[in-house]
Amino acid sequence: MSVSFHLCQPGGGASCGACCGLYNFRDHSRAALTQRLATQTARLAHAPRTPEAYGEAARELTANRGASALFPIVRVCPLLGFLDAEQQRVGCLGHPLVTGGTDLRDCGVYRATVCETFTCPSFGWLTDAQARLVQAACADWYLYGLVITDVEFVRGCLKLLEWELGGPARPELLRERPESLSALRRLFALKETAPGRDGQATVFGRFTHDTEGEPVPRSLDYAALGTRAAPEDDVVLCLGYTPASAPELLAARELVREHVRAVAATFPA
Ligand code: SF4
Ligand code: SF4
Numbered sequence: 001m002s003v004s005f006h007l008c009q010p011g012g013g014a015s016c017g018a019c020c021g022l023y024n025f026r027d028h029s030r031a032a033l034t035q036r037l038a039t040q041t042a043r044l045a046h047a048p049r050t051p052e053a054y055g056e057a058a059r060e061l062t063a064n065r066g067a068s069a070l071f072p073i074v075r076v077c078p079l080l081g082f083l084d085a086e087q088q089r090v091g092c093l094g095h096p097l098v099t100g101g102t103d104l105r106d107c108g109v110y111r112a113t114v115c116e117t118f119t120c121p122s123f124g125w126l127t128d129a130q131a132r133l134v135q136a137a138c139a140d141w142y143l144y145g146l147v148i149t150d151v152e153f154v155r156g157c158l159k160l161l162e163w164e165l166g167g168p169a170r171p172e173l174l175r176e177r178p179e180s181l182s183a184l185r186r187l188f189a190l191k192e193t194a195p196g197r198d199g200q201a202t203v204f205g206r207f208t209h210d211t212e213g214e215p216v217p218r219s220l221d222y223a224a225l226g227t228r229a230a231p232e233d234d235v236v237l238c239l240g241y242t243p244a245s246a247p248e249l250l251a252a253r254e255l256v257r258e259h260v261r262a263v264a265a266t267f268p269a
Pocket of ligand 2: 092108115
């Protein structure tokens, strides 16, 4: 399984900057990230296209960031910004295609060669059809980046849908059907909209961090919650829920189930 097109800038409203550290903050709300990207974009827009000027801007943006990284070991690059005036596309402001020719990515948090060649695990773990489905359902930078990088979430949602349908949930078919795609977008958009999550929890979707600040997958403590595992639980974890009681967990499962059923309902019985 692997994806044959470039997931970072696939077009159609989708773009991603997750591996540049975009979401690596406790407050990774759309509003907070939009503000940060706008600040970085504005600062770099006035910088001469030289390594010295970009380096200075990068140091200044990092020093004034005002929020520490959620996972300290994961770098946050100040060269990430909006590529368009409408703030619809996120991307690298040091890339030669953006600067007009000079490669200024060395002024960021990695070497330019690393930026150029890096592909995240989603390239290897998603199928083309799954990735195209995410691109079509999440045609905005904020949601696309959250979903395309969470293979377990995408697979988990499709698996729940298959159970609900009692048969295959073919991504190609879902993409062709506007009603199904809208319902699927609402399911994927739970990444942004799911209520009742603890905004202070130091988790990012399925991950918490170890003592070194390294992201590690987390699981539910069923014994402490006094309940058993359910098929929705992987998706519940990927949404960033940290249920402290069985009723909280049950409510999160029901939310997921409701949204999966809504997608299934767009198919004829
Ligand atoms: S996280 Fe993956 S899809 Fe997103 S920008 Fe990085 S390599 Fe591209
Ligand atoms: S320099 Fe590299 S890490 Fe920084 S925004 Fe560009 S691609 Fe991302």
